Amino acid sequence: MDKRSKIALYSIGAIIVLLMIAEVSKPKALNWRNSYSAADKIPLGCFVLYNELETFTSNPIETSEKTLYEKLKDFPNATNTSLLLINDYIGLEDEGSDALLKFVENGNTVFISANYIYGKFADTLNIEIDRDYDGFFKDPSKSLFVNKNLKANEKRFDDVIENSYFTSIDTTNAHVLGYMEDDGKLIKEVNFIKTPFGENGGSFYIHSNPFAFTNYHLLDDKADYAATVLSFLPKNNNLIWDNYYKSGRKVIKSPLRFILSNPALKWTFYISLIGLIIFVIFKGKRTQRIIPVVEPLKNSTVEFTQTIGDLYYQHGDYSNIIHKKITYFLEFIRTSYYLETNEFSERFIQKLAVKSSNTVQDTKSLIDLITFLKSKNNHTEKELIALNKQIEHFTKNNI
DSSP states (O other), rough: HHHHHHHHHHHHHHHHHHHHHHHHHHHHOOOOOOOOOTOSSSSSSHHHHHHHHGGGGGOOOOEEOOOHHHHHOOOOOSSSEEEEEEESEOOOHHHHHHHHHHHTTTEEEEEOOEEEESHHHHHHTOEHHHHHHHTTTTTOOOEEESSSSGGOOOOEESSSSOOOOEEOTTTTTOOOEEEEEETTTTEEEEEEEEEEEETEEEEEEEESSSSGGGGHHHHHTTTHHHHHTTTTTTTTTEEEEOOOTTOOOOOOSSSSHHHHHSSSHHHHHHHHHHHHHHHHHHHHHHHHOOOOOOOOOOOOOHHHHHHHHHHHHHOOHHHOOOOOOHHHHHHHHHHHOOOOOOOOOOHHHHHHHHHHOHHHHHHHHHHHHHHHTTTOOOOEEEEEEEHHHHHHHGGGOOO
16 A cells, blocks of 8 residues: 555545544434324423323223224233323324224223324214414413313423314214413413213323423423323323324334444444544454466477478478387387387387287388388378378377
8 A cells, every 4th residue: 555545544644534523523413303102302302291191090091003903903902991092193004993982892991192183983973173374373372271270380382383273073972171372362272172072981082282291381381281281081091102293203124223223233333433443444454465476488389380380392302201100119129118229120020019019010011111211311291291191190099
């Protein structure tokens, strides 16, 4: 790694470290997202309410992470049970609405607090909720109770509020439990009702101000109002807290988002990233320069021999080629069969035939041809071809 590359790498590493330090040290922005989740401690979460529900019942509190249809089918014969639905809006599919209506028809209780309510169950109860956008939308307002004995627990909400109210209820069946009053216009609108349903004592308690149950207001001297609203529910019922129909329900869509959403995993990821950068820096300093590959010299003996043979053949120097082939063949006999080639006698021919695994006739024919060619000064191409064929035939048993 050259000097320029090292400087660039160190600079990048320093910038990353500075960005991480700036990210960690900067003050965390306050999250004002509508959540209503039991796990969220942000202003509009419901962490405080969920943990205070133990004061309403001695029974275990069950948390639902499923749709109402999936959850309530596990309790087909449930009794003495209250279900709490708190969110910015509650909109159920037909299957969920049917399951909710059957649940209450069996004698159970459902508490709903939402700015918007829609679905089959809302149509069945003839419920509609609206807000006065021209008047006191998000203006300070006071939440009141019909029962004058509860006047001490009425609260004025100065901020972080959306003043929703009922524009339609079943007047023949519903009971008004609370109002919302605008301080300036002194207009009272219904914001809390009870609607009995079925023949077994089941009821819907519907409230139109979910902000009253968030951490922000519970920790801002509004806890008495929220506790009074929930006090209308049957005492010591089994409680089911819905954590599915929430605006702040956590949905992890990628592995990286899941890692960064968990503080322990996030710091593990950052430390691993820093370690990887340090490893690259030190590994680059210790890595040896690449050794070039040196190709071995090629054996060109065969190509050289072929070239020399082609030169002899192209110039028609058959005598020279025949002389060299005879010399090479006789050398082959001496080194392979350990026979002297000074004299071509009958005994020599018989020994050569035995050792080379050739017939005496073929051996004698080759030796006679060699003797004949050695006696001549000039040779033809046909004689060269004939000699080559007989030598190849003679030596084929040695291949």
